[in-house]
Amino acid sequence: MLKHLYIKNFTLIDELDISLYEGFSVITGETGAGKSIILGAIALLLGQRADSKTIKQGAEKCVIEAHFDLSRYNMQAFFDENDIEYDADDCIIRRELTAAGKSRAFINDTPVALSMLKELGDQLMDVHSQHQNLLLNKQDFQLEVVDIIADDAAQLTKYQQTYTAYQAAEKELAELQAAIERNRENRDFLQFQYEELENAHLVEGEQEELEQRSDTMEHSEDIKSALYTTDNALSADQNGVIEQLRSSLSALRSIEAVYPEVGDLIQRIDSSYIDLKDVAHEISSLLESVDFDPAELDQVNNRLDRIYELEKKYHVDAIEALIEKREMLHQQLQAIENGDESLDEVKARVSQLEAQARKEAEALTKLRTKAVKKIEDEMQKRLVPLGMPHVRFSIQLTTIELGVNGCDRVSFLFSANTSTPLQPVSQVASGGEIARVMLSLKAMISGAVKLPTIIFDEIDTGVSGKTAEMMAQIMKEMGGHGRQVISITHLPQIAALGSVHYKVEKNETANGTTSKMRQLDADERIREIAQMLSGSDVSEAAIQNAKALLGH
Known part of the structure; x- marks a missing residue:
C-alpha cells in the first residue's frame, strides 16, 4: 500500500509531500490542474523511461519518492533474490533525474536497474488510465484475465517449458534436414x-x-x-x-x-x-x-x-x-x-515433445474452461447494477495451433440489449460501457491478484448519475480488506464515497505556474463536491446536495 508520496521539481510541481491511506480515496481537480502530472511521476516510480524535459524549469534535479507498507503482501522473496534490504513496514522507492539527462533508481537506498524497479512496481501498483480501455481489443489481455481467474500459473509455466523444448527440437530438426540436404548435394x-x-x-x-x-x-x-x-x-x-x-x-x-x-x-x-x-x-x-x-x-x-x-x-x-x-x-x-538415423532420432523427439505439449495444453484448456463460466457469472452480476439490466457477457474459447500460451483463443463477447447479438466487446460497446466492463474486470481480478494499490484515472468517463454511484460502490468494495484504491474523478457521486478526498490545484505565482495536491477537511470537501455539482457558482442547494451525497 502506498502510504506516502514525495515529489520535488517535477514539471509544474515545486514540492509535494503527502500521506495516503488504505481503503477508497478520491482525487479531484479541474481539467489541467495537474492530476496527470502526479500520475506521470508515479509512472516513473514504476519504471517508465525518463525524459529530462519533465524536470521543473530552472531546477538541477527532480526527486520522486514513495513509501509502501508491504506487511500484508508476503514480498520478501523479491528482496532476498535481488540482495536488497527488506523492510515490510516501510519500503522506499526513489527515482532521481538530473537536468543533464541522468537517471537513477533506488529500492530501500540500494541502486537498482530500471528493469528491477519495473519488476517490483508491477507487484505494487496497477494504474488504470483511460487508454487501458483499449486493452479490451487485445486478445492477450483477455487471455490473461482468464488465466488469472483460472489460477493456472503453475500449469502455464509447465506447458511453456515443454513448448519451448518442442520449438527448440523443431528448429534442430529443420537445421539437420537442411544440413543433410546440402551435404548430400555436395557429397x-x-x-x-x-x-x-x-x-x-x-x-x-x-x-x-x-x-x-x-x-x-x-x-x-x-x-x-x-x-x-x-x-x-x-x-x-x-x-x-x-x-x-x-x-x-x-x-x-x-x-x-x-x-x-x-x-x-x-x-x-x-x-x-x-x-x-x-x-x-x-x-x-x-x-x-x-x-x-x-x-x-x-x-x-x-x-x-x-x-x-x-x-x-x-x-x-x-x-x-x-x-x-x-x-x-x-x-x-x-x-x-548416418543422416537418416540422426533424422529419425530428432523426429522421434519432436513427436514426443509435441504430444507432451498438447497434453499440457489440454490441461490448461480445462482450467480455463472452468474459469470462463466463473467469469461470465461474475461479470453478469457486476454489470447489471451498473445500468445495464439486459447485458449479456460471454467468453468464447476456441482452439488454435499450439502457441506460447497454449492452444486457446479467447474472445470477450458483449451485448447491452436483448435484441443485439453477442459480438466482440470492443466492436459494439460504447465508451461508457467499456469503462464499466473494465471496472468490473478489474474488481474481479483484484480479488485474485491481491495488488496493494490500484489507481483508476477517470474510469468513470461516459457515465453519470446512479451508474456512477454504483461504480463508486465497486471501487469502495475493492478498497476493503486492507487494499488501497484511488480514483481520479470528475463525478461528485464517486468523489462522495471516498474515505479520503484529495484536490489537485494549479496556481499562478510570481515564479510561474505551480501544481499541488492537498487533503481536504470536512468543510472543504463539502464545498468541492458542491462545486462539482453546480460549477464555479456554488449555491446553497449545491451545498445541501453535497452534504446529502456525503451522508451528512
Whole structure:
C-alpha cells in the first residue's frame, strides 16, 4: 500500500509531500490542474523511461519518492533474490533525474536497474488510465484475465517449458534436414576432397622437418667447408689447436715441481684440452655425415611442393590445418551416411515433445474452461447494477495451433440489449460501457491478484448519475480488506464515497505556474463536491446536495 508520496521539481510541481491511506480515496481537480502530472511521476516510480524535459524549469534535479507498507503482501522473496534490504513496514522507492539527462533508481537506498524497479512496481501498483480501455481489443489481455481467474500459473509455466523444448527440437530438426540436404548435394565433392587429403598421408610436424632438411641440403657445400676448416684448425698434426695445447701442457708440467705457480694454469689448460677434443670429435663426425644427395633433395622439395599446393588450395597456412580439414570432411561424410538415423532420432523427439505439449495444453484448456463460466457469472452480476439490466457477457474459447500460451483463443463477447447479438466487446460497446466492463474486470481480478494499490484515472468517463454511484460502490468494495484504491474523478457521486478526498490545484505565482495536491477537511470537501455539482457558482442547494451525497 502506498502510504506516502514525495515529489520535488517535477514539471509544474515545486514540492509535494503527502500521506495516503488504505481503503477508497478520491482525487479531484479541474481539467489541467495537474492530476496527470502526479500520475506521470508515479509512472516513473514504476519504471517508465525518463525524459529530462519533465524536470521543473530552472531546477538541477527532480526527486520522486514513495513509501509502501508491504506487511500484508508476503514480498520478501523479491528482496532476498535481488540482495536488497527488506523492510515490510516501510519500503522506499526513489527515482532521481538530473537536468543533464541522468537517471537513477533506488529500492530501500540500494541502486537498482530500471528493469528491477519495473519488476517490483508491477507487484505494487496497477494504474488504470483511460487508454487501458483499449486493452479490451487485445486478445492477450483477455487471455490473461482468464488465466488469472483460472489460477493456472503453475500449469502455464509447465506447458511453456515443454513448448519451448518442442520449438527448440523443431528448429534442430529443420537445421539437420537442411544440413543433410546440402551435404548430400555436395557429397561427391566432399568425398573427393577427403580422399585427396587422406591420400596425401599428412603427419603433424612433417612440414617443419622437411623445410629444415631442404634448407640443410641446399647449403651442404657451405656446411662441409665450414666443418672442414674447423676440423683442420683443431686437429691438424702440427699446427692444430689440440696438438698445441698438448705441447703446452707437457712444457708446464715439466716445471711444475720447481715452479708451483703454474699448477692452476695446468688444470685450466687441461680442462680446455679435454673440451676441445670432444668438440673436434663431434665436428669430425658431422663432417662425415654431411653428404649432398640431389635425388633426396628433389624428393624433399617435391613433398614440400605438394604440401604447399594443398595449403593454398584449402586456404590454410599449416599442415595441422589440413589435417583438421581432413577430419572435418570425414565427419561430414559420416553424418551423410548416418543422416537418416540422426533424422529419425530428432523426429522421434519432436513427436514426443509435441504430444507432451498438447497434453499440457489440454490441461490448461480445462482450467480455463472452468474459469470462463466463473467469469461470465461474475461479470453478469457486476454489470447489471451498473445500468445495464439486459447485458449479456460471454467468453468464447476456441482452439488454435499450439502457441506460447497454449492452444486457446479467447474472445470477450458483449451485448447491452436483448435484441443485439453477442459480438466482440470492443466492436459494439460504447465508451461508457467499456469503462464499466473494465471496472468490473478489474474488481474481479483484484480479488485474485491481491495488488496493494490500484489507481483508476477517470474510469468513470461516459457515465453519470446512479451508474456512477454504483461504480463508486465497486471501487469502495475493492478498497476493503486492507487494499488501497484511488480514483481520479470528475463525478461528485464517486468523489462522495471516498474515505479520503484529495484536490489537485494549479496556481499562478510570481515564479510561474505551480501544481499541488492537498487533503481536504470536512468543510472543504463539502464545498468541492458542491462545486462539482453546480460549477464555479456554488449555491446553497449545491451545498445541501453535497452534504446529502456525503451522508451528512
